[in-house]
Amino acid sequence: MRYVTPGTRLCFASEYEAGPGTYEREEYIYSSVVGIVQEFIPTVSTNTGEEKKQSKIITVSKEKHQSSIPDVGNIITGKVIRMTTREAVVSIMVVGNIPCKDDYQGIIRSQDVRATEKDKVKIIESYRLGDIVKAEVISLGDARSYYLSTAKNEYGVIYAQSVAGAMMVPISWQNMQCTKTKAVELRKCAKPEDLFSKNQ
Structure with a gap:
């Protein structure tokens, strides 16, 4: 489990798509919130019923109970x-x-x-x-x-x-x-x- 703060560089934009809680700048993806980094590969069903994998997506989800990472108001x-x-x-x-x-x-x-x-x-x-x-x-x-x-x-x-x-x-x-x-x-x-x- 990886906790990050806003502005943390996560990865190359060529490796992932920027999901919720992140943003892309130049060739990198950065965190826009305090939270946990998550990666997943979405799948879609084709006309034949097969599942086709999409590009990897990286997200940062807010963690309300993790107060050991500073945030505004702390x-x-x-x-x-x-x-x-x-x-x-x-x-x-x-x-x-x-x-x-x-x-x-x-x-x-x-x-x-x-x-x-x-x-x-x-x-x-x-x-x-x-x-x-x-x-x-x-x-x-x-x-x-x-x-x-x-x-x-x-x-x-x-x-x-x-x-x-x-x-x-x-x-x-x-x-x-x-x-x-x-x-x-x-x-x-x-x-x-x-x-x-x-x-x-």
């Missing part, structure tokens, strides 16, 4: 593995509560970090390499890549280590503190439940 947990001045690249580890079996990456663009003052966002002040983040899949990118958002209060960094290598805890929406040195570092924190409840 909540993911992942690790920041690369950063630029404009975006952070996240290796998606978990979709919902189900671990990912394959390697999927998400991109958090500067405009998707938070809901307010988007033009003032700096990636380096929001995430650091190695941070574990919780985010929402907002759109599909290229094959095996997704655009993510941490704009909502409940999304952002959920685990981080300080420069000293110790665990950090959120002390505000934009700051985390090292449990060892008490130094404060900037982050776009996921909703800090303990702090929030104290301020009620």
